[in-house]
Amino acid sequence: MPDFQRPKSLCDIPTHYCPGCTHGIVHRLVAEIIDELGIENNTVGVCPVGCSVMAYDYFACDMMEASHGRAPAVATGVKRALPDKVVFTYQGDGDLAAIGTAETVHAATRGENITIIFINNTTYGMTGGQMAPTTLPGQVTQTTPYGRNTDTEGFPVRVSEMLATLSGVALAERVAVYDPKSVANAKKAIRKGFDFQLKKQGFSIIEVLSTCPTNWGMTPVAALDRVKNELAAYYPLGVFKEGAVRNFNA
Amino acid sequence: MSERVLMKGNEALAEAAISAGCKCFFGYPITPQTEISAYLSKRLPKVGGVFLQAESEIAAINMVYGCAGTGTRCMTSSSSPGISLKSEGLSYIAGADLPCVVINVQRGGPGLGGIQPSQADYWQATRALGHGDFHVIVLAPSTVQEMADLVTRAFDLADEYRMPVMLLADGLLGQMMEPVVFKKREENGKSFDKSWAANGHGGKRKHNIINSLYLEATELEEKIHERFKRYDEIKAKHTMAESYMTDDADVIIAAYGSTARLARTAAEKARSLGIKAGVFRPITLYPFPVNELREATKTAKRVLVCEMSMGQMVDDVRLALECKIPVDFFGRTGGIIPKPEEILEKLKGV
Numbered sequence: 001m002p003d004f005q006r007p008k009s010l011c012d013i014p015t016h017y018c019p020g021c022t023h024g025i026v027h028r029l030v031a032e033i034i035d036e037l038g039i040e041n042n043t044v045g046v047c048p049v050g051c052s053v054m055a056y057d058y059f060a061c062d063m064m065e066a067s068h069g070r071a072p073a074v075a076t077g078v079k080r081a082l083p084d085k086v087v088f089t090y091q092g093d094g095d096l097a098a099i100g101t102a103e104t105v106h107a108a109t110r111g112e113n114i115t116i117i118f119i120n121n122t123t124y125g126m127t128g129g130q131m132a133p134t135t136l137p138g139q140v141t142q143t144t145p146y147g148r149n150t151d152t153e154g155f156p157v158r159v160s161e162m163l164a165t166l167s168g169v170a171l172a173e174r175v176a177v178y179d180p181k182s183v184a185n186a187k188k189a190i191r192k193g194f195d196f197q198l199k200k201q202g203f204s205i206i207e208v209l210s211t212c213p214t215n216w217g218m219t220p221v222a223a224l225d226r227v228k229n230e231l232a233a234y235y236p237l238g239v240f241k242e243g244a245v246r247n248f249n250a
Numbered sequence: 251m252s253e254r255v256l257m258k259g260n261e262a263l264a265e266a267a268i269s270a271g272c273k274c275f276f277g278y279p280i281t282p283q284t285e286i287s288a289y290l291s292k293r294l295p296k297v298g299g300v301f302l303q304a305e306s307e308i309a310a311i312n313m314v315y316g317c318a319g320t321g322t323r324c325m326t327s328s329s330s331p332g333i334s335l336k337s338e339g340l341s342y343i344a345g346a347d348l349p350c351v352v353i354n355v356q357r358g359g360p361g362l363g364g365i366q367p368s369q370a371d372y373w374q375a376t377r378a379l380g381h382g383d384f385h386v387i388v389l390a391p392s393t394v395q396e397m398a399d400l401v402t403r404a405f406d407l408a409d410e411y412r413m414p415v416m417l418l419a420d421g422l423l424g425q426m427m428e429p430v431v432f433k434k435r436e437e438n439g440k441s442f443d444k445s446w447a448a449n450g451h452g453g454k455r456k457h458n459i460i461n462s463l464y465l466e467a468t469e470l471e472e473k474i475h476e477r478f479k480r481y482d483e484i485k486a487k488h489t490m491a492e493s494y495m496t497d498d499a500d501v502i503i504a505a506y507g508s509t510a511r512l513a514r515t516a517a518e519k520a521r522s523l524g525i526k527a528g529v530f531r532p533i534t535l536y537p538f539p540v541n542e543l544r545e546a547t548k549t550a551k552r553v554l555v556c557e558m559s560m561g562q563m564v565d566d567v568r569l570a571l572e573c574k575i576p577v578d579f580f581g582r583t584g585g586i587i588p589k590p591e592e593i594l595e596k597l598k599g600v
Contacts, residue, residue: 011457042450046316056459062448064319064460067342070312073304077316078448080300081274081324085450103312106305 007031009040009060016054020213020220022177023051023119027058029177029187030088030117033194034061043086044078046071048100050092051125069100072107075114086197088115094124097133097157104163111168111202111245115193118159120174121210122231129215133157136234141215156234160207164240170202172240176209176232178224185237192242202245209235254431259397260285260355260424263417266398267325267351268293269432270405274300274324276313278332281365282421283355286327307332311339311352318348319460321447323405327353329421330371331362333379340414341380345462347446347477349408351401352386352416355424358584366585367421369507372562375418376536383474385481386414387488388535390506394428400533407488409442411480418535420558422508422587481537490533491542495521499528501600502547504567505556506532509588513556516593527597535563540570547575552600556593557581 006012010031017023034040043061047053049068056063066074071089079087096104096118107114123141124130130143134156138147148156164172171193175186186208193204209231211223218226257265264286267275275290287303294301304310310326317324328336333354343350356371358364375388387407389400397419404415448458464470494514496502501520505513510531520527530546530553532539547553553575555564561579568577580596582588 040451041453044320044448044450053463056461060457062451062458064316064448065346065463066312066315067338070308070315070339073309073312074316074319076302076309077274077276077313077318077324078320079316080302080313081317081320081322082449102305103309106309 007035009034011058011060013057015058017051018214020211020223021051022210025177025183026117026119026186026208026210027055029183029190030090031059032187033191036191037194037198039086039194042084043088044082046075046078046087046089048089048091048095049126050095052090052092052119053126055090069095069098070103071095071100072103072112072114072116076107076110076112079112079114083113086194088117088194090117091119092125093118093120093122093132093134097159105166108163108203108205109166109168111170113197113200114203115197116205117190118205118207119210120159120207120231120235121212123212123215125212125215129212136230158235160205160240163205168203168245169205169241170196170245171204171206171242173242174207174209174235174237174240176227176237178227196244199244200246207235209237252431252434254429256427257394257430258285258425258427259394259419261289262394262430263353263397263401263419264289264293266401266432267405268297268299270402271323272299272325272351272405273322274302274317276302276304276310276317276324276326278304278307278310278328280329280332282357282424283327283329283353285424286353286355307335308339311336311343314350315339315343315346315348318343318350319346319447320449321444323409325351325353327355329355329357330359330368333371333374337380340386341382341384342462343414344380344384344386345382346460347412348414348460349412350414351404351408352414354416354418356418356420364585365421367508367558367587368584369420369509369558370562370584371418372535372557372559375416376538376566379416384477385536386416387411387484388416388418390418390533390535391423392507392510392531394423394426394430397423398430398432411484413480418507420507485537488534489537489539489542491539491546492531492533493542493546494529494531496528496530496546498526498549500526500549500551501597502528502530502550502553503556503593503597504530504532504543504553504563506535506563509556509558512588512590513593515590516597519590519594520597525597532563538566538570543567543570547571550575553577554593554597554600555579556588558587559583
């Protein structure tokens with residue numbers, strides 16, 4: 001059995017992520033898939049504002065930083081110019097489901113051949129833990145100090161279910177990364193997303209329920225438990241839509 | 251096409267963009283520039299290009315960011331309120347040093363304003379196109395022919411200096427028809443360095459990063475200083491202006507775009523009345539043709555600035571002349587095109 005190695009498409013530099021944050025795991029999964037598919041040379045990644053804004057330093061493929069929420073539009077620009085390259089975005093919940101909702105919905109409904117890795121950790125991590133569109137009812141954040149009140153702050157957005165209603169979507173799947181089994185499953189889902197893209201079969205989004213121990217005020221272990229017990233209860237894991245929406249080779 | 255054809259300004263611009271090598275266009279409908287989108291939606295796919303109607307002005311400018319980041323020639327166009335929405339994206343494009351062309355066919359403002367011609371976005375274009383310390387090159391056509399010629403120039407300047415170039419037209423130029431000749435291009439001019447592009451590294455180089463984030467303040471300052479050095483070079487090499495009957499003029503009308511055409515008529519009428527008038531027309535609004543203006547006003551005792559606004563370019567004229575010559579202003583706002591007679595009356599009073 002080979003030694004446990006850093007994937008080739010992850011740069012050999014330390015990341016700025018907090019201890020216990022699952023960005024490291026998801027970065028690794030994406031990089032492993034890029035390696036397995038042998039596509040690093042032909043891939044452009046897009047990382048907008050959020051904790052993962054500096055992921056351009058971590059992935060070894062060509063990278064673009066995008067403004068807040070605009071990654072699907074930037075990725076569309078890349079993909080339309082270079083339809084044979086692989087294009088992925090890596091976005092958080094504030095980015096994708098609040099300020100960038102329009103770009104997300106329209107890239108999906110156009111069936112853009114891009115793959116979105118969507119990190120749902122129910123908070124704005126980089127700015128210090130404010131309410132996100134995905135913050136759970138009752139959850140205390142910096143801007144919901146008395147807990148999210150659905151009468152005044154509305155309800156959390158279930159992004160994968162919402163996008164699954166759109167005809168341009170080839171894959172909308174929600175996974176989590178709280179234990180080895182769920183991590184292995186998350187990897188399978190991300191791989192499926194890239195496969196759809198490589199076959200030019202439509203838009204793919206993989207929502208990953210993730211931790212933010214720093215802003216949740218939890219230990220890394222307690223944060224993983226919260227993902228398993230609280231997040232997955234509100235955001236059920238599973239496939240919401242799967243199947244080619246077009247076949248360019250047909 | 252090297253014969254004269256009768257075309258709308260917006261369509262002439264669109265056709266010229268294609269021959270200038272524009273491969274992708276991303277836009278959102280807004281009057282009075284819609285013919286650009288309509289024309290490109292018909293023509294671009296036929297020549298192997300991409301036309302995409304975006305869900306918003308914001309998405310369109312960010313598609314330009316992504317496309318330009320791959321080293322592909324691309325363009326977006328809009329009109330005043332839409333340009334405001336593109337501000338954030340333009341700031342990121344400038345901060346990431348990406349070449350692209352942005353068209354503003356100006357209409358009245360503020361707010362929804364009106365849909366008729368205006369020149370009220372001069373300040374926005376030359377001073378405040380987005381947050382942060384940056385400029386874009388701003389070119390101002392005044393004929394349908396120039397709508398075509400300057401868009402070609404815009405693509406070359408954008409690639410040479412790795413920055414956005416804006417064509418600041420107005421609804422009058424966009425909508426009116428005039429004969430235009432599409433000059434044969436010398437095979438897209440120069441070739442430009444695109445080694446910075448994020449288009450898949452192919453295993454041949456380290457990964458390229460398109461980015462405007464510099465958390466280290468000294469690094470950010472270095473980037474901005476480097477950019478301003480480029481602006482200085484553009485100021486030295488690329489200002490453009492046209493002087494008409496300025497050699498012996500006592501009074502110079504300074505105007506750009508469609509207003510400059512009315513100023514010419516006013517100056518000719520003034521000459522017939524014995525008033526030695528001339529016209530100075532900046533073609534680059536950023537950088538402003540300071541030396542050209544000083545040269546054109548050598549004999550002038552007064553300058554009258556005319557705009558379809560309450561007076562915006564007049565600031566640049568005053569700065570360029572350093573208060574050595576008195577500068578007056580005459581303007582009408584969005585939709586009210588100044589009449590040559592009105593300009594002449596104002597000129598008599600100067």
